[in-house]
Amino acid sequence: MASILSKKKEKYTLKDLKSLGNDLLSSRTHINNLPILLSFVSPESAPQFVVESLLSLQSFFTPLLSQLPSTSSIPSSSTKRSRDDDSSKTKTTESTDPEVIFKTWLRSNFDEFVKLLLVVLVSEQSEDTLRDIVLGTLMEFVKLLNVGRFHSSIYHRLLDAIIHSAVDIDVFVDILDSKYFKYIDVRYFTYISMEKFVKTLEASVVSGNRAVIETSEVESDSKESLELSVHKIYQILSQIPPPEKQAEDSQHEMWSCSDGSSSEKPKDKKKKQKEQDSSLLSPTTIAKRMKLKFTKAWISFLRLPLPLGVYKKVLASIDQTVIPHLSNPSMLCDFLTKSYDIGGVVSVMALSSLFILMTKHGLEYPNFYEKLYALLVPSVFVAKHRAKFLQLLDACLKSPLLPAYLAASFTKKLSRLSLSVPPSGSLVITALIYNLLRRHPSINHLVHKETDATANEDYSESQPKTRKNLGIDPFNNLESDPKKSGAMNSSLWEIDTLRHHYCPAVSRFVPSLETDLTIRAKTTEMKIEDYNSGSYGTIFKNEIRRRVKEVPLAFYKTIPTSLFEESDFPGWSFTIPQKDTKC
Template sequence: MAPVRRKKAAETAKEPEKLTIERVKELHNQIRESPKYFNNIAILIDEYKTLLKEFGTDTNEDLNILTRFVSSTLVRVFDHIITTKQLKLTSFENEQKEIVRKWLKSKYNDFKLCLVETWKIDIDNEGTYALKMDNLDSLMKFVKIESKHFSSNNDEPFFSNRTYKLVLQHLLITGNLSQMLAHDATIDNFLILEFRESYFNKYWDLRYFFFSELISILETELDPHTQQLIVSNVITVIKPQPLYDLKNPELTMYVENPPKTVSNMRQFRSTFEKCILKLINLKLLPEQYKAFLFILHKRIIPFFNNPTKLMDFLTDSYNLGFNVKDISLSILSLNGLWELMRQFNLEYPDFYTKLYAILTPELLHLSYRSRFFRLLDIFMSSTHISSAIVASFIKRLGRLCLTAPPSGIVCVIPFVYNLLKRHPTCMLLIHCTERETADQFDDKEPDPAKTNALESSAWELEAVIHHYHPNVGSLAKIFTQPFNKYSYNMEDFLDWSYSKLVDNELNKRFKGELAVELESWDSLLGEEGYLKEYVY
């Protein structure tokens, strides 16, 4: 009998079946049919990981559709497993069921890690965006169903902190610092924006646990770049609106039965306070310093138990402004200190000394000049400030006018006029004629209470009357008239610029006839750069 030849294993082995949407549906139906098909979960997760690797190198519409379908299928699988209590530990389980439960738990955790890993895919197209958004919604859905079904008793309050922390750990490190907007340090990060609008702003319990979990995240070892990325994402989340209405807080919950502690506003304020203090003590970028200072008085201070803890941060920010030559940092830090002094009786005797130091020649040339004068008008609004200090500010501002552009001087004149109306004892600066020839004002003295400004005169304001720009000169003449007019509205002068001054002159109507050249010329200059026939 002739020997029977055996076929090689390579010839008889079947090629692995290619994954299709129909195959995914078949595996899903088998899982729902009987626990004996639970191994299909591992197959789907492995296929999902393979698809994600392909997704990270190249994407097409078919791959995108299949990947999203596998992801949504696994979400439905684990949704069913959780709601049917197959992941919940019970006291009457036998050893085999316990083994299955632990296996299912490990696969569930593995799948959640796959979902957050998709946020690291660095490809910009609509398919990638849709996948990442789907996975954010899926993870937040798991937070909700876990909070309902993972409690020890059916009626016991519970919130799924573990999954929520996993979401935040990976969500807050998405985006790119190169996308950070310089003016407010927020990041144009679609995942963070979606989380903010769909979850954070709508549900109180998610806001409450956001800050408690963020504290534990910040306590882990993070490199400076990651810390700065987290800071910008947090600023993006909390900047647009207050955390809650201070007068009538509406506490809409995301989970059905959250822990009672979420209603404890004092506990929330304490947690929020610890979280913000940790954030501002990180190694921040100057833009992030500025962003915190911008939102401090409306988004942070009202929700602190003890806002005076911010004093060190504000003082450091003031000094940083001079160190990095960005006076806006110093201005904004003084705004925060002012809020603490006004609302919480913070004693800060050097406030006006630090404010006086900001009045440098560069100030009236800067783009944020108008913001500074708005704040300065608030800081100097009290009638209880000593006349010596007010006189020093008037003298220093007048001195700045000698080298300032017309648009800057237009801000100073009405401000000084209002100061003189508010503090009549300073009228000596413009009305007293019995003065020594030498100016007694000490421009080098840093303390505004010791400059001898009241022994001087505001001769700088008289010099401005003769300014080359007619609008500036006519405005400054207000100091030569009786002080019986109402105080100026500063908002009418803060946004003036060169273009606005020029437009004002161009649109001015002249009375009578204008003086013109006797002879008419075809051009302003000749070929050689001047008019030969003109008598110079």
């Protein structure tokens, strides 16, 4: 039969398909057109043939969906005998009833139609417009098959086909986001399906770790498929509106109760159904259930071994898109503490969410400041997420209960970094140090730390001792423990060198630290966001906009006799040899 149909398919034209569809819709006598139209719903068929067959089949099945038996109630070929004679008689009569047999056959063809639609949907040969039409048809069946209720089985199969397909998921996500995620039941069952997919992936990961893998190629293929599935699940989850935005809507619109939801169109049934739904579920109950499903889906997803790209995307947005909408945000403490312990860029990105849990949800992290101290490296000031990190760094050091040694260690560490970062980083560091000195008056001695030579009036007696200790800084930049860094006995000599920085903006900004920051009434904190997004380009634009009163000229009033002063380098001579001008 299949070979006959395949031969006939080549002879059919678009006009023939239209006539087949019209005949099928006209009477039951043309029911044999149904398998012919089904044969054209395939990726190998031309798009116009697929659309024409799809429209005819959809028009045929839509009025019959409420009459079709469920898949589970389809009788098997061999009827088992039951102990009760009456029940066995009813089963045999039902199985021999022509109408039951006909509806059972229709149900099997409908299931085949849905299966073929899923194949066309995720086929690489299908065009985007055809995918849009097929997805819309499947969503109509999700709405219509269970009269007045969401058919979660077809929707789960739809999402499963999308996640496990080789096609780019952006097309499907755009369609779902623009047309269907505004309905609360679609979002609800999407969370449920995502949680099921995650549990399946988690089970496969556990079984894969236990199994003995023979070849490395099999291992790499399984990792790639796992990473691809995780990435697709994240794309769908990240596009669903969060529960709080859903709760703001006064009317919780449902896809299964939207217009044209069934073949039975009496208005009374719709009104009764809406009244029943509104009486059963209040807006607060719906919001609680949505938040619970949201929490289960995200928590189960974060347990998976996330690829690095997905990991960074999650950490970059989890503080705004996930934490505020969880039923219990403290459930993320394990995930965030592990991320913070990784180090590098991952720790920088996890800092924002971890800080929220510490300040708003009572999370205790004993080594928080030690880890934060270790993140202060030159590469942070050129990282992609440096702006958010520097704002959080300033917020973490704002507490007046911060120990003096800790404030001094961060101040000195930032001061040392100012020697090896771009000019924009030096500006941010100066602003951070300004805020630290203003908040913690106990470390203001770092600004005007005097040496033994300047403190002793008798310079001649202390000269050998001073020269021996000249240039020694008690601060240990390589020490990872702020307690042992020796910052309290040091000074901010690095900031003093910025007075002669090659960038005018930096040299002009340094004198702001000379003001008496202990008088808090006369000073205000600097906003780090005004400096953390700077770059060479922004500094250059600001400089060319400035109105310069005095133009610096490149000439000397007196000709220099040495390159450096002898007081800067004791024991060294930098005199310029005088040339003999005699002829």
